[in-house]
Amino acid sequence: MRRIPRRGFLAGALAGCADAATGAMTPVGAGYRPEAGSDEAELWRALDRMEEGTRQSRFLLREPAIVDYVRDVACRLAPEQCGDLRVYVVRTAQFNASMAPNGMMQVWTGLLLRCENEAQLATVIGHEIGHYIERHSLKGMLDRRNKATAGMILSLGLGAAGGGLGSELAQLAGYASMFSFNRDQEREADAVGLGLMERAGYPTIEAAKVWENLIAENKAMPQRERGPGFFATHPAQEERAETLRRQAAQQAGPADARQGEYLARLRPIRRLLLQDELALRQFDRSLIVLGRLAEALPEDAATQHFTGEAYRLRDQPGDADRALGMLGRAARLPDALAETQRSLGMIHLARRDQRAANAAFRRYIELAPAAQDRLLIQSFIREGA
Amino acid sequence: MKAIRAAILSLGLLAGCTAYEAIPGQPQAIGNGLSVVGEPEFNRRTGAIGRRAEFQQWTADGFELNALHLYGGIGEGETLSPVADRDNRRELPVFRANSNLAEAAEFVQASIAKLGGTALIEARDIRPIAFGGRDGFRFEFRITLKDEVERDGIAAGAVASGRLYLIFYHAPRQHYFERRKPAVERIIASARL
Amino acid sequence: MRALAAIALVALLAACAPGPHRGVPVLQGQAGVPVVVLMPVDVELYEITAGGMVEPKGEWTDRARPAVETALARFKNSRGIGFRNLGGVGDTETRDLILRTIRLHGAVGQAIAIHRFSPGQTLPSKRERFDWSLGAEVAPIGRAQRADYALFVHLHDSYSSGGRVAMAVAASVLTLGRAYIQMGRQEGFASLVDLRTGEIVWFNRLLESAGGDLRTPEGAGRTIAALLQDFPR
Numbered sequence: 001m002r003r004i005p006r007r008g009f010l011a012g013a014l015a016g017c018a019d020a021a022t023g024a025m026t027p028v029g030a031g032y033r034p035e036a037g038s039d040e041a042e043l044w045r046a047l048d049r050m051e052e053g054t055r056q057s058r059f060l061l062r063e064p065a066i067v068d069y070v071r072d073v074a075c076r077l078a079p080e081q082c083g084d085l086r087v088y089v090v091r092t093a094q095f096n097a098s099m100a101p102n103g104m105m106q107v108w109t110g111l112l113l114r115c116e117n118e119a120q121l122a123t124v125i126g127h128e129i130g131h132y133i134e135r136h137s138l139k140g141m142l143d144r145r146n147k148a149t150a151g152m153i154l155s156l157g158l159g160a161a162g163g164g165l166g167s168e169l170a171q172l173a174g175y176a177s178m179f180s181f182n183r184d185q186e187r188e189a190d191a192v193g194l195g196l197m198e199r200a201g202y203p204t205i206e207a208a209k210v211w212e213n214l215i216a217e218n219k220a221m222p223q224r225e226r227g228p229g230f231f232a233t234h235p236a237q238e239e240r241a242e243t244l245r246r247q248a249a250q251q252a253g254p255a256d257a258r259q260g261e262y263l264a265r266l267r268p269i270r271r272l273l274l275q276d277e278l279a280l281r282q283f284d285r286s287l288i289v290l291g292r293l294a295e296a297l298p299e300d301a302a303t304q305h306f307t308g309e310a311y312r313l314r315d316q317p318g319d320a321d322r323a324l325g326m327l328g329r330a331a332r333l334p335d336a337l338a339e340t341q342r343s344l345g346m347i348h349l350a351r352r353d354q355r356a357a358n359a360a361f362r363r364y365i366e367l368a369p370a371a372q373d374r375l376l377i378q379s380f381i382r383e384g385a
Numbered sequence: 386m387k388a389i390r391a392a393i394l395s396l397g398l399l400a401g402c403t404a405y406e407a408i409p410g411q412p413q414a415i416g417n418g419l420s421v422v423g424e425p426e427f428n429r430r431t432g433a434i435g436r437r438a439e440f441q442q443w444t445a446d447g448f449e450l451n452a453l454h455l456y457g458g459i460g461e462g463e464t465l466s467p468v469a470d471r472d473n474r475r476e477l478p479v480f481r482a483n484s485n486l487a488e489a490a491e492f493v494q495a496s497i498a499k500l501g502g503t504a505l506i507e508a509r510d511i512r513p514i515a516f517g518g519r520d521g522f523r524f525e526f527r528i529t530l531k532d533e534v535e536r537d538g539i540a541a542g543a544v545a546s547g548r549l550y551l552i553f554y555h556a557p558r559q560h561y562f563e564r565r566k567p568a569v570e571r572i573i574a575s576a577r578l
Numbered sequence: 579m580r581a582l583a584a585i586a587l588v589a590l591l592a593a594c595a596p597g598p599h600r601g602v603p604v605l606q607g608q609a610g611v612p613v614v615v616l617m618p619v620d621v622e623l624y625e626i627t628a629g630g631m632v633e634p635k636g637e638w639t640d641r642a643r644p645a646v647e648t649a650l651a652r653f654k655n656s657r658g659i660g661f662r663n664l665g666g667v668g669d670t671e672t673r674d675l676i677l678r679t680i681r682l683h684g685a686v687g688q689a690i691a692i693h694r695f696s697p698g699q700t701l702p703s704k705r706e707r708f709d710w711s712l713g714a715e716v717a718p719i720g721r722a723q724r725a726d727y728a729l730f731v732h733l734h735d736s737y738s739s740g741g742r743v744a745m746a747v748a749a750s751v752l753t754l755g756r757a758y759i760q761m762g763r764q765e766g767f768a769s770l771v772d773l774r775t776g777e778i779v780w781f782n783r784l785l786e787s788a789g790g791d792l793r794t795p796e797g798a799g800r801t802i803a804a805l806l807q808d809f810p811r
């Protein structure tokens with residue numbers, strides 16, 4: 001039994017918790033609820049209040065088909081926990097997901113964009129469920145060094161307590177950082193996740209690919225631009241990718257990554273995801289993500305369009321040519337976006353090819369008569385040029 | 386150490402450099418290239434913000450509640466943030482002198498989104514207007530920043546001699562946007578290049 | 579070190595600081611005794627680092643909310659006004675409105691705290707006038723709650739480390755002209771809003787020196803007492 005100095009409510013709370021459990025904590029089972037009046041229950045209450053804030057955030061993606069799909073994947077992985085978790089899809093173009101000890105799971109749209117198939121989404125969800133089942137965040141709080149972190153969970157909960165008072169999602173980064181687990185816990189979560197994947201019939205090799213893809217993306221970015229996100233809380237990806245690859249080799253039996261299903265389900269929001277991705281203006285990195293997507297969906301007009309846009313907006317030597325090529329291809333696809341014509345017109349205009357610009361802009365207005373910039377674009381059409 | 390630096394910086398901002406002055410209802414020069422007629426319900430933040438004299442910030446009720454940004458010229462290679470120009474321009478869109486009006490409007494919208502750190506921005510009614518007697522653009526936008534307050538905004542500008550002259554305004558939808566909108570429209574209409 | 583910085587700030591802010599704004603001497607109730615509805619208290623304690631991470635500020639958040647609520651309840655009981663907590667909020671529309679208005683209040687309160695209470699930050703156009711408002715849009719809250727006024731309380735304790743300052747200034751181009759005021763200080767304010775017009779008829783902000791330790795009942799009591807001093811009858 002460890003003695004923890006009882007300073008303040010929380011320290012006392014957690015010490016009490018450890019006393020009660022004599023240091024050993026059982027994994028979370030189905031329908032788990034902390035004992036009423038216990039300190040863990042206090043913690044849950046704070047998180048519930050924070051969840052209230054999340055529910056009310058303008059940054060939530062509310063498309064039921066998408067939220068249901070993410071929940072279905074979680075339930076397929078962990079049917080036992082299905083009834084205990086609540087899924088929130090947050091419109092933030094970074095790669096991240098988290099699961100709080102009370103069952104609140106957040107998945108950021110940047111993660112959805114980056115997964116190549118359902119198995120990769122299952123990798124991250126399975127990993128987070130691993131932290132949840134093993135109660136890592138609670139264990140971490142028992143650690144005296146993390147006591148302050150536990151205090152923060154409460155404070156975040158308090159912040160949301162007033163009924164969603166504004167800044168909850170602004171604090172998501174911090175919320176993620178409060179679950180900074182140690183290496184052993186990360187390994188444990190990976191192992192649990194891998195087990196869940198295998199049981200659900202996903203190829204576990206996809207777990208390694210998730211990290212390998214992120215490593216590739218990260219390498220494309222200048223050091224200083226690698227902002228907060230999953231990497232801040234999940235270091236040492238290279239070692240982890242290797243370990244996962246080794247472990248995956250042992251998988252027996254048939255498995256399906258469900259790529260077709262995944263890409264079809266994401267289709268309704270792909271444009272939105274790509275638009276948000278480009279708004280980050282990390283074009284080098286976005287081009288890697290887009291390249292992967294184009295491999296899977298060579299005929300997808302949105303992917304081609306935004307690849308062209310990434311070049312057009314990055315505007316480095318040679319980019320205009322690349323943009324023209326991509327956009328030209330995008331324009332010929334059956335479900336071409338009207339905006340592709342707009343972008344083409346812009347490049348033609350910059351090259352003083354007024355006639356080609358006129359044609360593209362006319363086509364744009366024909367395809368999108370209600371476009372918000374119709375009047376401005378119309379003003380670029382000049383006859384007699 | 387950090388704390389002291391923070392305190393010094395904040396003291397500088399609070400006491401020394403930043404204050405507010407009245408704006409008489411007469412032509413106000415924004416740098417050398419732009420002038421607008423002042424509106425007494427607005428106040429001007431004085432003191433250097435970054436190093437660009439041709440950048441002004443006006444507010445009627447406080448910057449959280451209505452903010453008017455006036456640029457008397459953004460040149461080739463510059464960004465919307467004078468501070469970013471100095472030490473932190475990463476990922477902020479950079480203005481190109483050869484931009485057409487659509488590209489300029491695109492630059493402004495992308496910059497606002499990036500500065501606001503939000504994916505929740507939508508531009509509406511992007512149209513050509515006469516701005517300061519030149520061919521210009523104008524659009525409205527709706528943006529949610531991290532404080533989750535929904536704001537509406539207006540941006541208007543023109544490109545002349547390779548420089549972007551720009552005014553943009555934003556305020557919470559509830560009460561504040563409409564409250565100062567008539568004055569903002571007058572300011573935009575009064576612009577002279 | 580940090581304490582030193584804080585003291586410097588307090589000294590600066592305390593100099594020539596005006597008292598609370600009191601737009602009406604006596605509250606007016608539609609049906610006799612004026613009814614004030616207490617909006618959910620906005621309490622938050624955190625630290626922001628240069629990386630934008632929210633980090634814990636020690637172990638001092640645990641008791642803040644209950645302590646503040648107890649202190650408010652004591653204050654309520656000492657007044658002859660019909661105070662009540664926010665009741666069941668019927669339709670989604672009113673719920674959204676309340677949420678929107680609490681968020682807006684955070685922005686409005688910050689603006690007032692700076693432009694009325696911080697030396698050198700006065701807005702010339704408002705020298706003779708206090709006309710901040712949450713908008714006539716709030717009227718449905720009054721009808722739904724059968725209240726004349728709403729009291730909004732906002733208590734944020736935050737500290738930003740140095741690196742964040744540069745970022746805050748960069749962000750200032752957009753809105754948050756004054757993200758810097760969040761540095762190393764307790765940000766607390768309260769507004770009494772006339773639910774018929776949306777006007778803020780009474781406002782006060784917390785002087786750092788007056789605020790207590792929110793974790794303790796005594797500290798929270800002192801904070802609430804300081805915040806609600808000169809509250810209209």
Ligand SMILES: [Zn+2]
Nearest residue numbers: 181186189234
């Ligand atoms: Zn993890």
